[in-house]
Amino acid sequence: MSNLEYAINTFTPRPEQDVQSFLDQFPASVQLQFVSALYHGRTHIQHTKFTTDEDPRTIGTTNADHISSNEYARLIWEKGDNVIVYLNKFRECANNSNFDINTL
Numbered sequence: 351m352s353n354l355e356y357a358i359n360t361f362t363p364r365p366e367q368d369v370q371s372f373l374d375q376f377p378a379s380v381q382l383q384f385v386s387a388l389y390h391g392r393t394h395i396q397h398t399k400f401t402t403d404e405d406p407r408t409i410g411t412t413n414a415d416h417i418s419s420n421e422y423a424r425l426i427w428e429k430g431d432n433v434i435v436y437l438n439k440f441r442e443c444a445n446n447s448n449f450d451i452n453t454l
Contacts (some may be wrong), residue, residue: 352376353452354383358437363430370423378419383454385422386411388429390443390454391436399446406444406454 357376361384364372373381386406390413393404400406417425426433444451 366427369427386414387440388436389413391440394443400443
C-alpha cells in the first residue's frame, strides 16, 4: 500500500540515508503529501482541528510545493523526533476535522 496514511503509520525516526530509503518506497505524490503533512501538523501544533485559513482542503500541498524532492530526506531527518509529533498532530486535526488524510 502506498498512500499517505500508510507512510505516516510506518515512519519511525532514522538516519538521513534511511529516511531516503523510506521515501523511495512511495510515489512522488505521497512523498510530497508526507512533507506537507509535517508542515500542517507543525502549523496546528496548538490546535485540535484544522483552522479555516490553514485547512488542507483549501491549501492542499502548497505549503510544501516549493521544496525540491531531493531535499525531503534531509528536511525530515533534521526535524528528528518532532516528525512523529507533527504527524500525530496532523492525524489528530484531520480526524477532528473529518478530513481523509489520503486526499491531501
